[in-house]
Amino acid sequence: MLIQTMLERQRTYFLSGKTKPLGYRITALTRLKAGIIELQTEIEQALAEDLAKTSFESYMTEIGIVLSEIDYTIKNLKKWGKPHRVKTPLALFHATSRIMPEPFGVVLIMSPWNYPFSLAIDPLIGALAAGNTAIVKPASYAKSTSSIIKKLIDHCFSEEYVGVILGGREENKQLLDLRFDYIFFTGSAEVGQYIMEKASKHLTPFSLELGGKSPCIVCDSANIKLAAKRIAFGKFVNAGQTCIAPDYVLIEKSLKQTFIDCLKISILDFFGTDPLNSIELPKIINTKHVERLMNLMESGKVVIGGETDGVKIAPTVLDDVAWDSQIMQTEIFGPILPILTFDTLDEVYEKVLSKSKPLALYLFTNDKRVEEEVLANLSFGGATINDTIVHFATNQMGFGGVGASGMGRYHGQYSFTTFSNMRSVLKRSNWIDLDIRYHPYSAKKLRMLKKYLK
Secondary structure (H helix, E strand, O other), rough: HHHHHHHHHHHHHOOOOOOOOOHHHHHHHHHHHHHHHHHHHHHHHHHHHHHHHHHHHHHHHHHHHHHHHHHHHHHHHHHHHHOOEOOHHHOOOOOOEEEEEEEEEEEEEEOOOOOOOHHHHHHHHHHHOOOOEEEOOOOOOOOOHHHHHHHHHHOOOOOEEEOOOOOOOHHHHHHHOOOOOOEEEEHHHHHHHHOOOOOOOOOOOOOEEOOOOOEHHHHHHHHHHHHHHHHHHHHHHHHHEEEEEEEOEEEEEEEHHHHHHHHHHHHHHHHHHOHHHOOOOOOOHHHHHHHHHHHHHHOOOEEEEEOOOOOOOEEEEOOOOOOHHHHHHHHOOOOOEEEEEEEHHHHHHHHHHHHOOOEEEEOOOOOOOHHHHHHHHHHEEEEEEEEOOHHHHEEEEEEEEHHHHEEEEOOHHHHHHHEHHHHHEEEEEOOOOOOOOOOOOOHHHHHHHHHOOO
8 A cells, every 4th residue: 555655646746747847857856966975975885785895886886877877967958858849841831840858757667686776766867857756666685775775765855756665576566566657677587578567557668677698709809908807897896796797708719718817817906816805896695696606607617716605706707618508598697707719700690699689799809890790790789899888887878778688778868768758749830721631632632742742
């Protein structure tokens, strides 16, 4: 009843029209930013409790990204929120055409445990910018961060505007049995399928930010030392629990050993000789995932790492990994990096295309021809060339998946558009009315029509 009551109160609040003025939305975002800054130390502490993140990593991958998104949205919201003119076909002369954004209504945001703060608040920014009310359901595994999110939201907003529901599967089920005007979900493909099924009963539009096996292709023209450093960063930040982490490396055979040697140096530089005792290495979210990841290590030969203390897993590199091995059948979502080799790019295309379309693709090459060929032959949600994961951090480009890795895009203006109904409005004048379209039709009218519709 609590959930249903919150939904009904939010729908009443939305229908009152209070959330629609752009000034109201900007004030809400300003209040959210102030709240985050005020509670920053507590947010960092919560992330440390849930995932053993340092303050630096918490700010870089969660808090800082959110603050940047708020600033960018506030700066541009007046422009995004205005109706804008588009061209009108000559056949509709004399008329004007406009795109007029409006909020959907009450939206549901369901966030995951791996980046429990940013992946809850980032979509909320878009929802509020578009003029919606919102119910946020944080991840149950990240209990401390979920609690601080509730404290933050309760501090900044009334429950009839933005509310937080804590809990696990039962609360998720109750939420998804209700009719929302939009659902934004970040998580696994399996749960994404369930979201689609539940949303279809109410014909509710949705965005799914999922994951998959994001390949990292290293070609002979690449700077191997720098590639290894950047791949190690992208793979082992947040202990590999990142939806866009390089899932596996495909590297030209002649480069493999040099690449592994460079990875060893980077991992040593990042985490020292005893990674399990390094404050720089986050922990795995729970014991179940530790056990799952340790079982995946049996898919190849451990050449770096492989140790665990039951809470953390050392950055691990696997060699001699077969394409049909267990680790290549599922998203790893942990600090294990399989190395596979290729002789030609045709092999790469065959292997990558045999999998579901990935959320991200990484290519290391200094050959423009190779870059263009790979981008033309492979499909993915987003890519970074000669680096990893950083395409997520830009406000200028939309972020999202394709196929099994997700649907819908957000960040910056894409967030505003995602949470808005972009209405098309055409206005005809009264001073002219061509009779071509009216009965009775004739050969002359058809000739004129063909000219107009060219």
